[in-house]
Amino acid sequence: MKERTAIIPGSFDPLTYGHVDIIRRSASLVDKLYVVVGSNSSKQALFTAEERKEHICSVLSDLENISVEIWDGLTVDFLKKVGSPLIIKGVRDSNDFYYEMEQATANKILFPEHETLLMAADPQLTFVRSSTIKEMVRFGADVSSIVPEVVNRALIEKYKQLT
Amino acid sequence: MKERTAIIPGSFDPLTYGHVDIIRRSASLVDKLYVVVGSNSSKQALFTAEERKEHICSVLSDLENISVEIWDGLTVDFLKKVGSPLIIKGVRDSNDFYYEMEQATANKILFPEHETLLMAADPQLTFVRSSTIKEMVRFGADVSSIVPEVVNRALIEKYKQLT
Amino acid sequence: MKERTAIIPGSFDPLTYGHVDIIRRSASLVDKLYVVVGSNSSKQALFTAEERKEHICSVLSDLENISVEIWDGLTVDFLKKVGSPLIIKGVRDSNDFYYEMEQATANKILFPEHETLLMAADPQLTFVRSSTIKEMVRFGADVSSIVPEVVNRALIEKYKQLT
Amino acid sequence: MKERTAIIPGSFDPLTYGHVDIIRRSASLVDKLYVVVGSNSSKQALFTAEERKEHICSVLSDLENISVEIWDGLTVDFLKKVGSPLIIKGVRDSNDFYYEMEQATANKILFPEHETLLMAADPQLTFVRSSTIKEMVRFGADVSSIVPEVVNRALIEKYKQLT
Amino acid sequence: MKERTAIIPGSFDPLTYGHVDIIRRSASLVDKLYVVVGSNSSKQALFTAEERKEHICSVLSDLENISVEIWDGLTVDFLKKVGSPLIIKGVRDSNDFYYEMEQATANKILFPEHETLLMAADPQLTFVRSSTIKEMVRFGADVSSIVPEVVNRALIEKYKQLT
Amino acid sequence: MKERTAIIPGSFDPLTYGHVDIIRRSASLVDKLYVVVGSNSSKQALFTAEERKEHICSVLSDLENISVEIWDGLTVDFLKKVGSPLIIKGVRDSNDFYYEMEQATANKILFPEHETLLMAADPQLTFVRSSTIKEMVRFGADVSSIVPEVVNRALIEKYKQLT
Numbered sequence: 001m002k003e004r005t006a007i008i009p010g011s012f013d014p015l016t017y018g019h020v021d022i023i024r025r026s027a028s029l030v031d032k033l034y035v036v037v038g039s040n041s042s043k044q045a046l047f048t049a050e051e052r053k054e055h056i057c058s059v060l061s062d063l064e065n066i067s068v069e070i071w072d073g074l075t076v077d078f079l080k081k082v083g084s085p086l087i088i089k090g091v092r093d094s095n096d097f098y099y100e101m102e103q104a105t106a107n108k109i110l111f112p113e114h115e116t117l118l119m120a121a122d123p124q125l126t127f128v129r130s131s132t133i134k135e136m137v138r139f140g141a142d143v144s145s146i147v148p149e150v151v152n153r154a155l156i157e158k159y160k161q162l163t
Numbered sequence: 164m165k166e167r168t169a170i171i172p173g174s175f176d177p178l179t180y181g182h183v184d185i186i187r188r189s190a191s192l193v194d195k196l197y198v199v200v201g202s203n204s205s206k207q208a209l210f211t212a213e214e215r216k217e218h219i220c221s222v223l224s225d226l227e228n229i230s231v232e233i234w235d236g237l238t239v240d241f242l243k244k245v246g247s248p249l250i251i252k253g254v255r256d257s258n259d260f261y262y263e264m265e266q267a268t269a270n271k272i273l274f275p276e277h278e279t280l281l282m283a284a285d286p287q288l289t290f291v292r293s294s295t296i297k298e299m300v301r302f303g304a305d306v307s308s309i310v311p312e313v314v315n316r317a318l319i320e321k322y323k324q325l326t
Numbered sequence: 327m328k329e330r331t332a333i334i335p336g337s338f339d340p341l342t343y344g345h346v347d348i349i350r351r352s353a354s355l356v357d358k359l360y361v362v363v364g365s366n367s368s369k370q371a372l373f374t375a376e377e378r379k380e381h382i383c384s385v386l387s388d389l390e391n392i393s394v395e396i397w398d399g400l401t402v403d404f405l406k407k408v409g410s411p412l413i414i415k416g417v418r419d420s421n422d423f424y425y426e427m428e429q430a431t432a433n434k435i436l437f438p439e440h441e442t443l444l445m446a447a448d449p450q451l452t453f454v455r456s457s458t459i460k461e462m463v464r465f466g467a468d469v470s471s472i473v474p475e476v477v478n479r480a481l482i483e484k485y486k487q488l489t
Numbered sequence: 490m491k492e493r494t495a496i497i498p499g500s501f502d503p504l505t506y507g508h509v510d511i512i513r514r515s516a517s518l519v520d521k522l523y524v525v526v527g528s529n530s531s532k533q534a535l536f537t538a539e540e541r542k543e544h545i546c547s548v549l550s551d552l553e554n555i556s557v558e559i560w561d562g563l564t565v566d567f568l569k570k571v572g573s574p575l576i577i578k579g580v581r582d583s584n585d586f587y588y589e590m591e592q593a594t595a596n597k598i599l600f601p602e603h604e605t606l607l608m609a610a611d612p613q614l615t616f617v618r619s620s621t622i623k624e625m626v627r628f629g630a631d632v633s634s635i636v637p638e639v640v641n642r643a644l645i646e647k648y649k650q651l652t
Numbered sequence: 653m654k655e656r657t658a659i660i661p662g663s664f665d666p667l668t669y670g671h672v673d674i675i676r677r678s679a680s681l682v683d684k685l686y687v688v689v690g691s692n693s694s695k696q697a698l699f700t701a702e703e704r705k706e707h708i709c710s711v712l713s714d715l716e717n718i719s720v721e722i723w724d725g726l727t728v729d730f731l732k733k734v735g736s737p738l739i740i741k742g743v744r745d746s747n748d749f750y751y752e753m754e755q756a757t758a759n760k761i762l763f764p765e766h767e768t769l770l771m772a773a774d775p776q777l778t779f780v781r782s783s784t785i786k787e788m789v790r791f792g793a794d795v796s797s798i799v800p801e802v803v804n805r806a807l808i809e810k811y812k813q814l815t
Numbered sequence: 816m817k818e819r820t821a822i823i824p825g826s827f828d829p830l831t832y833g834h835v836d837i838i839r840r841s842a843s844l845v846d847k848l849y850v851v852v853g854s855n856s857s858k859q860a861l862f863t864a865e866e867r868k869e870h871i872c873s874v875l876s877d878l879e880n881i882s883v884e885i886w887d888g889l890t891v892d893f894l895k896k897v898g899s900p901l902i903i904k905g906v907r908d909s910n911d912f913y914y915e916m917e918q919a920t921a922n923k924i925l926f927p928e929h930e931t932l933l934m935a936a937d938p939q940l941t942f943v944r945s946s947t948i949k950e951m952v953r954f955g956a957d958v959s960s961i962v963p964e965v966v967n968r969a970l971i972e973k974y975k976q977l978t
Binding site: 327328329330351354355356357411412414417420423424426427430431441442443444445446 | 681750
Binding site: 256257258291292295299302304305306308309 | 562563583584587591599
């Protein structure tokens with residue numbers, strides 16, 4: 001038997017209970033799971049990649065088989081670097097589905113030996129997108145039921161600085 | 164490291180190159196893969212469960228880590244029987260996606276410890292559904308580019324008997 | 327101010343917590359809400375219309391402004407009979423949405439003075455369709471987290487009789 | 490310049506103003522248009538293929554470049570018979586779209602030299618499906634705004650006979 | 653009987669016949685309807701919030717139970733301010749539907765006592781989005797069949813100033 | 816018989832094998848096909864309109880009945896200029912479909928005498944969007960299986976200049 005590994009790439013800006021659920025469920029299916037925080041410079045991020053990595057490490061510190069890493073590059077290049085054949089992505093609706101289908105096809109072209117598997121997101125936990133959360137916080141809304149406590153505090157702090 | 168297993172349930176009536184692709188790709192991701200042929204009595208099948216099992220075994224005889232089994236019951240009961248936590252399903256479009264989302268939710272209620280992962284079907288191989296293939300063969304169409312040779316011969320034989 | 331009324335038509339075969347949620351939320355928005363149990367003879371129902379009416383009355387006995395009625399006919403004819411201008415329907419996904427869009431258009435043609443409003447179903451409560459529930463019960467699955475207690479007991483009883 | 494021809498296959502059971510619109514618009518784009526009435530024996534038709542052909546001929550008698558024909562077989566075999574490379578189909582929503590995508594793919598396999606082009610149906614004219622119209626008429630509803638006069642009279646006549 | 657109120661939030665930039673239709677139909681279902689013009693500073697608006705309010709007031713001056721208001725903030729905060737439990741939104745297709753589903757979920761989290769009801773937009777009136785209208789006008793196209801006369805004049809005036 | 820013409824508008828930034836396939840298939844259905852390269856100034860293009868025209872001419876030099884033209888304006892104005900009644904657009908999934916439905920409706924309003932026909936894109940050739948290709952190249956990925964050789968070389972050259 002060989003070691004089974006997978007990666008979960010994302011921007012996690014901010015980390016939601018939906019992300020936490022997908023990571024927990026995925027971690028139980030493999031021997032080692034890499035959570036890959038994209039430091040994509042083209043999207044305007046609220047938290048730095050380092051802050052987002054800290055949030056994930058803090059909330060999921062009980063998971064022994066995950067490794068949280070920051071990556072600026074193609075997802076398939078991360079797969080090659082760590083020698084993993086598998087991407088796991090959470091999906092909520094058909095918009096997510098078609099987006100991930102296209103990403104998977106593009107990644108297949110770049111790295112035919114890999115696979116992308118989609119995990120149905122828990123609708124209760126993930127119906128609110130990260131972009132909507134940022135909008136909600138901007139207007140002073142309480143999002144403590146959507147994001148972990150550490151993220152909630154960081155969001156409040158961040159918006160205090162901005163205003 | 165523990166053994167990683169998964170199941171692929173389906174009716175495979177008939178087995179297509181699309182199914183073959185999903186099975187091959189899934190088999191490479193786990194230590195053992197169960198291909199579970201549903202002997203669902205409510206749907207009118209063209210081939211018997213035994214015939215469908217034979218087709219899969221014949222076409223995929225080179226895969227050493229798959230086990231093809233016939234099952235008449237809930238999918239989650241098969242998972243429990245073999246002690247596997249994972250269902251893999253191929254999906255092509257948003258209709259498939261929502262159907263599998265509902266199945267996954269129902270299965271979560273019945274067996275919370277399992278997961279369902281969706282694999283994007285190769286669009287070239289799987290755009291034609293099994294039901295359409297049966298319709299095509301009924302009118303004498305050549306489907307040898309959609310189904311494996313052994314299935315093609317069996318289809319021709321089957322329709323000869325029916326007419 | 328005039329009395330605001332609405333109707334919720336459905337087959338409720340069986341009544342789920344999802345239906346219960348939609349009815350409760352709708353009841354709070356109008357002065358009187360009619361829950362209209364379709365006795366559609368073309369679909370093969372598990373429970374009789376009378377049984378389904380009893381389930382609704384039993385589970386929602388605390389709602390003072392609802393009236394549960396059995397109806398065999400066009401939904402718009404019920405609207406005309408009780409003088410209500412409004413249909414409320416729960417929707418979960420785009421399949422439901424397009425189905426209800428078509429029904430609403432057909433009903434507009436038959437009765438232009440009415441409106442159909444769609445209410446987003448709570449994803450947690452309603453992802454499992456009534457048809458799937460029947461399938462689940464048929465295989466002896468526990469659906470007590472999806473349907474009210476009285477319906478659960480009736481389902482178990484019903485399947486005992488059938489086997 | 491060669492003669493440009495196309496076919497519009499369908500069951501037209503019953504013919505709606507939506508069908509009439511698609512046929513008229515398609516007829517203006519080609520030199521000759523074949524309207525192909527499927528005499529598909531597996532679906533339970535309300536009108537016979539001959540009656541449906543008569544409805545189309547009657548309503549569209551002013552179109553000089555259409556030919557209405559009854560066909561029991563694969564659509565691609567009709568294309569081959571008349572030497573036409575083109576199927577035109579009306580589509581209303583994503584369900585229609587995916588259905589026609591699959592049909593087009595299946596037909597490409599059977600007859601690679603042909604094309605299928607999709608025409609966006611006028612939403613006002615075609616939101617009500619033929620199957621819904623049959624249901625509406627069964628309950629005595631007036632569908633004169635959805636189907637041509639000759640079809641409306643035939644529907645009323647047909648349901649009189651059935652009751 | 654208590655007073656039944658609802659709100660219709662939107663940017664109305666510009667107001668279309670589709671918006672007018674949704675507002676009229678909604679106004680007939682409640683005792684009082686608030687039309688809430690978002691003065692969202694992040695989106696680049698063509699007309700100022702005041703201009704958009706004037707367009708709505710001018711076109712719908714015959715509706716006695718509507719109140720048009722400008723709001724810069726969360727929609728749920730407007731609901732709380734006026735004591736209304738209900739948002740009505742027009743939807744055209746599955747993209748709109750999923751967007752409104754997410755908004756409704758986010759709003760439920762912020763204000764659980766409210767409801768969002770979706771009204772199927774008249775496909776004939778609303779298939780062209782406000783953003784497309786702006787593009788059309790920019791190229792000198794006549795959009796008088798899509799927007800009310802007063803808006804049409806204002807659009808022409810606005811683009812004269814810009815060029 | 817009159818000459819049958821059509822246009823294929825697009826940004827072709829960059830031209831993919833998917834575009835090439837749609838153009839080839841469309842060219843066989845009409846007497847003359849105009850490929851209309853949009854020089855839309857609002858979108859940030861990678862290649863100039865002239866470069867994109869050159870790519871199309873170079874790759875499709877064997878097609879005798881196509882004419883590649885640059886156009887800055889409404890698509891319907893190009894139709895009027897060349898006297899063509901037909902737009903052909905490739906579509907891959909329901910997102911494309913709804914986008915093209917809205918464009919077709921807007922164009923119908925501007926020019927009722929024209930038609931838009933949708934051609935199902937070959938899923939194998941077109942699942943990767945032009946925007947994704949640009950992202951892939953930016954990270955040094957090999958896209959030679961998605962774009963023609965001449966475009967591939969131009970992409971590599973372009974990104975060399977940018978870095």
